[in-house]
Amino acid sequence: MSQETKRPIARWVIFLLVALAAVIPYLMKFELPELPAEVVDALYKEVEALPEGTPVLISFDFDPGAEAELDPMARAILRQCFRKKLRVINLSLYMPQAVPLMQGVIRDISKEYEGRVTKGTDYVVVGFSPAAQASINGMGEDFYSVFPRDMDDRPLKGMPVMKGISTLKDFGLVIDLAAGSLPDYWLVFGQSKHHFKMGLGCTAVMATDYYPYLQSKQLVGMIGGMSAGYRYEKLVGIPGPAGSAMRSLSVIHLLIVALVIVGNIVYFAQRRR
Amino acid sequence: MRFFKRTIPLALTFVIGVVFFLQPFSPHPFSGKLLELFSNWVAIVASVSLVLGLGSLFLVHLGKIRKQGAGWGYSAVLLSCFFWISVAGFWPMKVDDPQHEGQTIWKIGGDGVIESHYFWIYWNVYRPCGATMFSILGFFIASAAFRAFRARSLEATLLLVSAVIIMVGNIPWGFEWGGGLAGSLKGVNWLPDFTKAQTLGPDIRDWVLTVPNMAAKRAILFGVVLGGIATSLRIIFGIERSYLGGGRD
Numbered sequence: 001m002s003q004e005t006k007r008p009i010a011r012w013v014i015f016l017l018v019a020l021a022a023v024i025p026y027l028m029k030f031e032l033p034e035l036p037a038e039v040v041d042a043l044y045k046e047v048e049a050l051p052e053g054t055p056v057l058i059s060f061d062f063d064p065g066a067e068a069e070l071d072p073m074a075r076a077i078l079r080q081c082f083r084k085k086l087r088v089i090n091l092s093l094y095m096p097q098a099v100p101l102m103q104g105v106i107r108d109i110s111k112e113y114e115g116r117v118t119k120g121t122d123y124v125v126v127g128f129s130p131a132a133q134a135s136i137n138g139m140g141e142d143f144y145s146v147f148p149r150d151m152d153d154r155p156l157k158g159m160p161v162m163k164g165i166s167t168l169k170d171f172g173l174v175i176d177l178a179a180g181s182l183p184d185y186w187l188v189f190g191q192s193k194h195h196f197k198m199g200l201g202c203t204a205v206m207a208t209d210y211y212p213y214l215q216s217k218q219l220v221g222m223i224g225g226m227s228a229g230y231r232y233e234k235l236v237g238i239p240g241p242a243g244s245a246m247r248s249l250s251v252i253h254l255l256i257v258a259l260v261i262v263g264n265i266v267y268f269a270q271r272r273r
Numbered sequence: 274m275r276f277f278k279r280t281i282p283l284a285l286t287f288v289i290g291v292v293f294f295l296q297p298f299s300p301h302p303f304s305g306k307l308l309e310l311f312s313n314w315v316a317i318v319a320s321v322s323l324v325l326g327l328g329s330l331f332l333v334h335l336g337k338i339r340k341q342g343a344g345w346g347y348s349a350v351l352l353s354c355f356f357w358i359s360v361a362g363f364w365p366m367k368v369d370d371p372q373h374e375g376q377t378i379w380k381i382g383g384d385g386v387i388e389s390h391y392f393w394i395y396w397n398v399y400r401p402c403g404a405t406m407f408s409i410l411g412f413f414i415a416s417a418a419f420r421a422f423r424a425r426s427l428e429a430t431l432l433l434v435s436a437v438i439i440m441v442g443n444i445p446w447g448f449e450w451g452g453g454l455a456g457s458l459k460g461v462n463w464l465p466d467f468t469k470a471q472t473l474g475p476d477i478r479d480w481v482l483t484v485p486n487m488a489a490k491r492a493i494l495f496g497v498v499l500g501g502i503a504t505s506l507r508i509i510f511g512i513e514r515s516y517l518g519g520g521r522d
Contacts, residue, residue: 018415032445064403134315141309211487227443250444259419
């Protein structure tokens with residue numbers, strides 16, 4: 001008897017169930033109820049409270065592996081910033097692979113707000129810098145020493161979007177959208193040294209690591225994973241990719257819970273025998 | 274030789290370690306300038322290390338192909354992609370002219386991409402592959418949860434219950450069911466108050482995340498930081514020397 005047939009449910013059956021749980025709800029259109037999350041609402045309120053024209057720095061620190069979770073957050077935050085007429089400075093410190101994702105999100109959202117936002121005045125893409133720790137240290141002393149020019153090779157100093165910005169302290173809010181250890185660098189070398197307000201968008205598996213920073217108020221709020229991204233989309237009021245992904249994710253979560261229960265029933269039944 | 278290979282690196286490590294240990298405490302502008310200078314040096318070294326990494330990758334796989342060792346075909350695929358993406362990266366692309374609206378120019382790199390071989394490869398090969406690799410994890414997690422998440426002991430049971438609470442708390446229906454359950458628990462006097470809240474699903478989820486989870490994370494964080502300080506001191510004072518590498522003096 002093979003290993004596969006000994007199992008109460010063969011692995012391929014589980015894989016098939018997961019595939020169906022992912023695809024069917026994604027294709028079906030049904031409305032999910034509200035899912036409140038205090039830490040997500042806190043970040044939304046923080047952005048809402050910023051006065052018009054406040055500079056906000058967004059660090060895109062994720063690659064395609066985490067795009068599904070972080071891209072909806074990036075879109076929702078950018079929409080909120082553009083609606084609020086905040087100045088958005090976009091960069092990446094994670095790896096060069098993050099840059100095209102950043103460019104893609106900004107290109108899409110700036111198109112949505114065409115005529116209302118202008119590159120160089122309302123937003124700018126400054127690109128990628130290696131050695132995150134050194135880059136954050138450098139930006140804390142002089143932002144332009146790390147990013148002297150934008151991705152169009154225009155000097156940043158003197159651009160309307162950069163008005164009044166010389167170091168990290170001058171940003172009204174710094175938001176790190178990260179899959180990896182970048183938030184640690186931002187917190188240790190940036191926030192704790194220069195005391196700027198910081199928000200975090202991260203994958204669900206990372207979220208548990210950053211609760212101590214929420215309690216210490218080093219993070220003003222956090223969007224952790226798809227469900228939090230869905231909540232943020234709801235708060236911003238414009239449906240985005242998290243809505244459809246959340247339908248699949250909710251059904252998969254239920255399936256996993258059901259599998260855990262079945263697995264335990266089988267385990268205890270076998271033990272009794 | 275020992276002087277150049279041991280004494281000078283140890284002396285440099287000690288001096289720079291002590292200087293940057295004291296740097297955050299100095300409000301003098303020179304201290305900030307010094308940090309900025311060293312930060313720029315680190316960024317330059319990191320950029321050069323990318324080139325070194327690429328060189329090393331190239332040589333390792335080239336050697337494997339020459340010897341036709343196990344899996345040399347994969348190395349050939351890797352090197353083909355290596356050249357393909359490198360050439361595409363340096364290929365000029367059509368972009369919006371930032372100086373003249375509505376016009377386009379050809380250049381290497383930059384924002385406002387219209388056409389580029391590099392971006393074609395990125396969006397149509399790299400991105401789907403990266404997303405697929407990560408998505409496959411979902412299938413294995415489901416299978417592993419079924420096979421391994423068993424209430425074998427008290428610790429395993431606690432882990433299992435926490436995992437179920439977090440999973441159910443993270444789906445919108447969990448919140449609704451929680452609300453219904455909370456209503457039915459209202460009359461039960463011996464239960465703690467948080468179990469009777471209208472938002473039972475997220476409330477219990479948040480309690481797990483902000484109380485037991487945070488306590489454990491904070492303890493781990495303190496341990497890691499204290500370990501980091503101890504290791505840093507060992508390096509600064511020359512007790513820990515493995516970073517100097519082995520070999521003859």
